[in-house]
Amino acid sequence: MFKSLFGSLLTQASCQEGAGYLKRADSEKLHEIFLKYATVEKNGEKHITSEDFVRKYLGLFSEDDFNKESVQLIAGIVDMDKDGYISFSEFQAFEGLLCVPDALYKTAFQLFDTNGNGLVAFDEFAEVMRKTALHKKLPFNMESTFVRLYFGKDKKRLVTYPEFSQFLHDFHEEYGVEAFKKCDKEGTGFITAGDFRNIMMSVKSHLLTKDLKSKVITASGFPQGERKISFPYYMAFNSLLNNMELIKRVYLNATNRTGHRTQEVTKEEFLHSAQMMSQITPLEVDILFNLCDILHHTNGRIVYNDLNSITPEQYFKQVTRRVAEIKAVSEEVNMCRKPYRFVNCMELMSPEERGVLIQILESTYRFTLGSVAGAVGASAVYPIDLVKTRMQNQRTGSFIGEVAYRNSWDCFKKVIRHEGVFGLYRGLVPQLIGVAPEKAIKLTVNDLVRDKFMDKKGNLSLYAEIIAGACAGGSQVVFTNPLEIVKIRLQVAGEIAGGTKVKAWSVVKDLGLFGLYKGAKACLLRDVPFSAIYFPAYAHVKAKFADENGYNHPLTLLAAGAIAGIPAASLVTPADVIKTRLQVVARSGQTTYNGVIDATRKIYAEEGARAFWKGAIARVFRSSPQFGVTLVTYEILQRLFYVDFGGSRPTGSELHVATPIEESIKKPHHIGGYQVALPVLTGLETKFGISLPRFSYPKPAQQ
Template structure:
């Protein structure tokens, strides 16, 4: 009696603990949702039936021939008094339970605690297990030593929550061992490849991906043509599947965080011995699996590991919580990409991409790049104006007093003499021109990278540099006319009382060829800038990615800004020369005839330091501009993703796992219930506890 009371108190305490995580939950909203499903009134209080809770609210088992016993067991997790009806207090208590760190174990415990006394007896455990799909396929020996150790020799011992959590952790491994023993009738320590396949497809099916099932487990003669599977191999194989997250960490330790670096077996073993207890046999199996699935030839990359085991429970919940946070903060960029309906999938496969498809892909990227470029340019335009005026300022001894002492002084004087809008002189032609300029740069970089990228998504450093250089060179056809007009408008405000200069008058004065004055200097600036920037951005972004390779928009922004610092600063001399060539020289100022002449005269009259004028302003302009531009470009690709068969930005996909039973994400799942489906699915993916969906056995699909 005392143990029963103690167990109930523990269960209630866990619910109170969950309530502590729900201080922000809207109780009134939760009650409104509860009433939508509460169709039964008992003793003046509304209740939800087991069927309505599982089938209507959770959206599980919604087939006509659903298994009523399974529905009753799942509803019993919430129905603490086990009367077949769920009150609001029980509904709210389970919401709190879903928010505690050990929600999966507590949910599993309440599944087996069928009488609701806060303790699990052997009879309760056996009753639930005998109803599972696994037990029907391969019955577990309820008289085994393992069971007696937990429930006592006479199986009368009641198990507490903490003890049962350890039991569940060990139980499925014991299930595999029991299955091996049944197949090894002679006690040789070996089973046939067919028995191995049967055990893995029944007892360990929840650990297998579709590819692993079809290409490895069902492959004749696996492993390596052997007809017999030893017990050590069986245990190592299952240990490997259970510890894939640790395997990934070993890989990242071996590559210092890089996900595309190839790792040999020897390098992996060395890393494993430094940080884990992974055995050489497990490593052998790992490399055999990767080679079977991907033809890795003894070298693996991070993506090879992702296809070995399905996403586990805690990954599903973590990513589901990330999605919930994104929704609550209204940050759509963190959600699963909005996928535009893609008619191309109906026309041809990615291997059959033709010229038309590639043109459509380029147009798509060009459009998104145009929008991103306009956003980035607008964000930093005042800094760009200050940079231009600082670079155009002559400091020769015969020029007289300089207009601006530094960039900050220039900024203040522009506002004082020309107003706030003076900081945006030349913005309109900038926006007109920056769209195709940035679009062509981003598009060409992506297309060239695609050409050099292998099937695993790897690209060598020289190809990254070449792609960036091509991008920088291709944009000059738009950049030069844009910049010469912009620069002349930006410096026009320096002349007091001067007639207002308009973009169209500048274009007419320059003519077609005049618009390309300084084009050589523009090439000298833009080609090395992009050759530095894009590879730096790709590598910094990879460093900032989380353990799943995903980049939060803030990490994209930071990566873009950091990559812009070396790129913008190192090409400042070319930018100074370009500015001097494109600005109209005033009375008394030196004129220049080409890049070499400008370089020689600037050095002779102003010294080497003149080539670095405006470097700080340039870094403060280019660095955040490209950060904003690229984060906008990648977010647009996430939100409006169309699959043309090419590549998409790495780190762009936040895979919110879709559990087996989850078909919709209900808007009325708030608070803890937003992770209800992943938690319930975790009973299968973590413990292999799968309840039958149908009231009768359906015929197998042919």
């Protein structure tokens, strides 16, 4: 009776609390999914067996020689009655529990609460721990003072959930101390480097990244070739690994939160920041800089990326941070799948390491994605571009002094009135034909030049960003100039009332090959500085909008692109005005120009300095959102159609190794809270080091 009551209360509490953090799955849909896995009928109700729930629904322990005890323990987290079968109410209750922010601790509590009474006894705790892989490697002293402090001198005290959460947090730290004592048999306060390695690879392996394991722990030369490891060093080392997220915040504080993660920080600067905002000790800082030097040869100066190779995977943090955004998570997975851990698992390779063929394939890949992104961006803002062109072509100091449009809005209204809505899209087809290679080569060249200047840590100086942008702007002119001269002549053709309809092909034939590059110098004067301003500004604004893991949501990418376009588009408007005047066909009585210098002189003499800024507002309203749309499309496409060529990817949008949170979302039957079921269960090991054996013992010998 008590078990049933407790289960009912837990169901209500979990569902009510979870509803505040995660949109609950529709009950009918959840029940429909439940019935697909329910193979047993008990007391007139369908139930899922423990094995079916763990192996078929969750997708864990799929091996033929799976460990049945581990499966029963995991199923026991959901099975409140502990009868080996999971009812729909229990299935739904666990879904609700997964929605709460402390889901990992509550799941761990239910793992140890084997009789389902809402309390954990010492016998229950010991029974589960003795079945873990860790205990089999290095048994824990269940008679220790630490255990008796929590469960009482006679170990009869029952521990509540809040108390057990603290116990579990402290237990693994005590496990490490216990392991050190076992290796330090003589009580000298030192253990050998070999013992240190064994402890870290068994008791503390969940805190170790791949780089730490391969380059530090198993390298037999740490620390600094010492043969003995002191207890203070051992404790500081583990404390450092436990607090790497805090370490990152200390780094950002040391750089005054500039948003730039490439600023080098010395040990003294880092220590000063650490003492201002945390209790990180000087020994931990020494270890941190020593590790960074071993891994990256930092020579006493570290950057943010140096910390990533030391930061252990924290599924717990991912789940609690994202549990309120499951819908957004699902969209991200469909898109990239880039988070849930947005950590770049790929070390950048130099061009020499990748080879010519790989670089050609990468350029083709980027060119293709850039083409699609350019077409999307151009289509989105084309009406604004048409208004901008007509405003820039409007003459006020020539023989024909009539002003057709008072301002951009007036131009917009008159185009619709006299030419219809489709008049706003005059010249769109050639624009789309040409904008694809134009934007593609621009984005591709920018990425490739950035790659050339980027070091293996992903650092790039400001001057290198400017050079990359300038090269991108210069390279696009080969496509831009022919595209724009045709587009401009089509856009202004509608101004002539009763005029014959002008077609793109006729414009191309009239101009000829060399005529298509009329105004190319002015085009260079516009596009080179535009890109030199735009791309660095975009990179830095995007970094400002990134979250603490350096990840950008598509909306922040769009905002960054739009913001960066404002100074870039406005400052190069004079060059754009000159280019427009050179490329358009002058009507009878209008001034003609014979080059950039001649156009500059005549425009200034006839119309004054203000003429150089005609259409500036329309240009900003066109270029800013266009590049915002183009770049967010480009980066999302790189997430969607990721191909690893060993080069760089857009900062803050790198593809990462699929984590359990991503894998769970890929499962169509994992809805609601079950979208985070796998990372929560995996978190038992990655947060607390509690790993259950996957295989039965003894495991069958490999053939």
